[in-house]
Amino acid sequence: MILDVAGEASAQDLRANLVRVAARLFYAEGxxxxxxxRVASEAGVAKATLYRYFANKDDLILACLEQRQADVMASMRATVERAPATALDRVGVLFLELGHLAMQPxxxxxxxxxxxxxxPQDDRIAELTRQHKRATRALFATAIGAEKDPTGNLAGVVAILYEGASVLASVEGSTRPLTLALRNVENLLRAAAID
Amino acid sequence: MILDVAGEASAQDLRANLVRVAARLFYAEGxxxxxxxRVASEAGVAKATLYRYFANKDDLILACLEQRQADVMASMRATVERAPATALDRVGVLFLELGHLAMQPxxxxxxxxxxxxxxPQDDRIAELTRQHKRATRALFATAIGAEKDPTGNLAGVVAILYEGASVLASVEGSTRPLTLALRNVENLLRAAAID
DNA sequence: CTGTGCTAAGACCGATCTGTCTTGTTCGGG
DNA sequence: CCCGAACAAGACAGATCGGTCTTAGCACAG
Structure with missing residues (x-):
């Protein structure tokens, strides 16, 4: 395995592709x-090969979530850094980005x-979820600026609005909760005399 | 079946008890x-009896959700009517009630x-969920007062905060998101010069 | 050329779950 | 008193799924 023929999947590509396919299917259908x-078939891989890279289905699920965590946080951080003008902009683009996702079928x-x-009984999934929510709130905190929100309460409220709008948008199949939440975030930041 | 012996379950009691037991187990464990x-066993009935009252598991699940909808809305309405002083009180007690639920293990x-x-593919469940969220938002709207919030945007934001705080409270296992959301609701109502 | 290791394809096993059916029992009404 | 309906208990069938194993093909190293 010194050289990989172009077009052929290396072991890492194979694993990464499995995670990508599995994450898509898992999210779409549960x-x-x-x-x-189904995962092996849609990835064009034998089931035994899948079990060579993952000890069991749980490990595959965990790998999908860890990958998702890395992707989402990288995407959010890039989004924030792309709009560095004001705290309001930095927070706003995050809501707009979520709105973009929510519009997709x-x-x-x-x-x-x-x-x-x-x-519900899986501790590792629960821990990953807590970690993801903590990281999201921390991102809001840095987007607002620690000096503008020393207690972090403002970032906390923004995180609550973000979460609630995401849930209601998925239930209603509409981005209206997101725009409503964003408008409220703008009022909050202005009322706190931040930008 | 003119008279039911005390302590014996009538057909309606039997069905209602099945729904009660099922709803508890379904919520706790998925x-x-x-x-x-498991449902039949914990309800103390035979599986065939369960299938006499419900065509299949889906119908049992639907019955549980419909019962839950009736109970939750009745409870929330009673809560609102028990604190009729101000709009802030009426909305506040709803958050406190949710906080009480969130504290329970x-x-x-x-x-x-x-x-x-x-x-995810069940249309009836999705429709019941949309209906429930609409009813919740409508309850916030009446608690605030239609004349104070003609567009309903305020009730919409409160519903978003309610939803987000509920989700984050369940993830963190803490009521802090709820108290934070409640404080923000108070500020919102005051800023809108409502009570 | 030959052997080794990874692969696809798919058979296979055991466990689990939904839904049905059987059997024996109890109880209330005519 | 007796019949029929409802019940508990549990066997049963059919399907699904996670995970293992077998077979055969193929690429690459020596």
């Missing part, structure tokens, strides 16, 4: 609905919450 | 985790969202 046969809200709901 | 054998957030997550 963790319990989608079986490992098949939007079902936060994948971590979905996983936690389908596996 | 719809797919809990099987019909096993709190997992809104049962409708859990059901929708576990059965």
């Amino acid at each position: 963790l319990r609905t989608v079986g490992v046969d 098949g939007f079902r809200g936060c994948p971590f919450l979905l996983a936690m709901t389908e596996y | 719809l797919r985790t809990v099987g019909v054998d 096993g709190f997992r957030g809104c049962p409708f969202l859990l059901a929708m997550t576990e059965y």
Whole structure:
């Protein structure tokens, strides 16, 4: 395995592709609905190969969530850094980005919450979810600026609005909760004399 | 069946008890985790009896959600009517009531969202969930007062805060998001010069 | 050329779940 | 007193799913 022929998947590509395919199916149809046969088939891989890279289905699910966590946080951080003008802009683009996701068909809200709901007894999923929510709130805190919000309460409220708008947008199949939440965030930041 | 012996369950009691037991198990452990054998066993009835009152598991789940909808709305309406002083009080007690629920062990957030997550393809569950969220927002609207909030945007934001705080409280296992959301609702109502 | 390791394809096993059916029992009404 | 309906208990069938194993093909190293 010194050289990989172009177009052929290396072991890492194979694993990464499995995670990508599984994450898409799991999110779209649910963790319990989608079986490992389906994941292997749609990834163009034998089931035994899947089990060479993942000890069991739980590990595959965990790998999907960890990948999602890395992707989402990288995307959010990039979004914030792309609009560095004011705190209001930095927070606003995050809501707009979520609005973009919510407009796509098949939007079902936060994948971590979905996983936690389908596996209520799984401690690792619960811990990953807590970690994801902490990281999101921390991102809001840095977007607002620690000096403008020393207690972090403002970031906390923004995180609550973000979460609630995401849930209601997925239920209603509309972005209206997101625009309503964003308008409220703007009022909040202005009222706090931030930008 | 003119007279029911005291202590014996009539047909309606039997059905109602099945719904009660099923709803408790489904909420605590998940719809797919809990099987019909388990429900029948814990309700003290035979599986065939369960299938005499419900055509299949889906119907049992639907019955649980409909019962939950009736109970939750009755409870919330009673809560609002018990604190009729000001709009701030009426909305506040709803958050406090949710805080009371969130403090109990096993709190997992809104049962409708859990059901929708576990059965993403079920249209009846999705419709019941939308209906529940509409009713909740309408309750906030009446608690605030239509004349104070003609567009309903204020009630919409309160509903978003309510939803987000519920989700984050269940993830963090803490009532802090709820108190934070409540404080923000108070500020919102005051800023709108409502009570 | 030969052997080794990874792969696809799919058979296979055991566990679990939904839904039905059987059997025996109890109880209330005519 | 007796019949029929409802019940508990549990066997049963059919399907699904997670996970293992077998077989055969293929690429690459020596």
